[in-house]
Amino acid sequence: MQGRIVPANAEWIAEAGQMIRSGALVAFPTETVYGLGADATNGEAVARIFEAKGRPTFNPLIVHVLELEQAVIIGTFSPMARRLTEAFWPGPLTLVVPRAATCDVSDLVSAGLPTVALRSPNHPVPRALLSEARRPLAAPSANRSGHVSATSAEHVAADIGNKAALILDGGPTTLGLESTVVSVVDEAPVLLRPGSLTVEAIEGVIGGRIVRREEAGTHLTSPGQLASHYAPRARLRLNAHDWEPEEAVLAFGAVSERPAHAFINLSTSGDLVEAAAHLFAALRTLDASGAKSIAATPVPPTGLGEAINDRLKRAAAPRS
Ligand code: AMP
Ligand code: MG
Secondary structure, three states: OOOEEEEOOHHHHHHHHHHHHOOOOEEEOOOOOOEEEEEOOOHHHHHHHHHHHOOOOOOOOEEEOOOHHHHHHHEOOOHHHHHHHHHHOOOOEEEEEEEOOOOOOOHHHHOOOOEEEEEOOOOHHHHHHHHHHOOOEEOOEOOOOOOOOOOOHHHHHHHHHHHOOEEEEOOOOOOOOOOEEEEOOOOOOEEEEOOOOOHHHHHHHHOOOOEEHHHOOHHHHOOOOOOOOOOOOOEEEOOOOOOOOOOEEEEOOOOOOOOOOEEEEOOOOOOHHHHHHHHHHHHHHHHHOOOOEEEEOOOOOOOOHHHHHHHHHHHHOOOO
């Protein structure tokens, strides 16, 4: 049944909802482009999205929700953010907001950032799927990394077909262009990515010109690119084969546990999906242990290992 294109009718959407709840990936149409969706609260399911897309880095993903009521459990909406949702949700507007204290979405969705991107799709298929799954859906565009976004079920099948348990066919997408991404983390909204919702429409609601990404502070502009953004306070030592008892250890695979300040194995069985799902929480826990140094044992550079190593390298980069 891998990669099977099925009609997006009530029966198949119910089946897809069950699959999402069991951790599988389902591709579905939205009004913008096709998305590759997973239960956003399931770290391993989210890791499989990165694996399927073949992304060399953990870029943050957009979380799809039914409405603001569900979104406010995940993110903190300022009065300005609420105004934008009132004007444009459901629709092709993604809002980047601070993660809420009640956020149950995997750290991996945010790629370790303290923010989360949320949108409410205006298309009957993802809306019905959200109702059936009863989970927020993490869903980037359903294409291999670096390829163009898919606007039909056939494009999805050709590009990443064997990675999705099911492809819900809702015909070609109407807008064909990604959602507009606006950050409402600071007081003034910032346009992070132009898209289907026009800048003019947004400016009409905020009552003035929106700050462009290039004009905003670097902490907002390119979450994946900042070398030291994910750096823990402790020094991170890469490719460690040994460690001092006062160091914390971030292990992977068949590493025997010897005395250490703190010790976490990302996956004793050497499963990169499991490792990716636990990476950010593990870094945070080891940093909070108070150790001055974290020794990270080698992670193979294949598959998801490329993105894991990328993130570890960033965490080890000297602070500015
Ligand atoms: P895609 O994966 O193709 O759906 O694109 C998602 C877009 O949303 C990318 O441009 C991401 O950089 C952006 N994005 C998602 N989450 C965040 C976040 N927490 N902070 C900033 N940008 C985000
Ligand atoms: Mg994309």
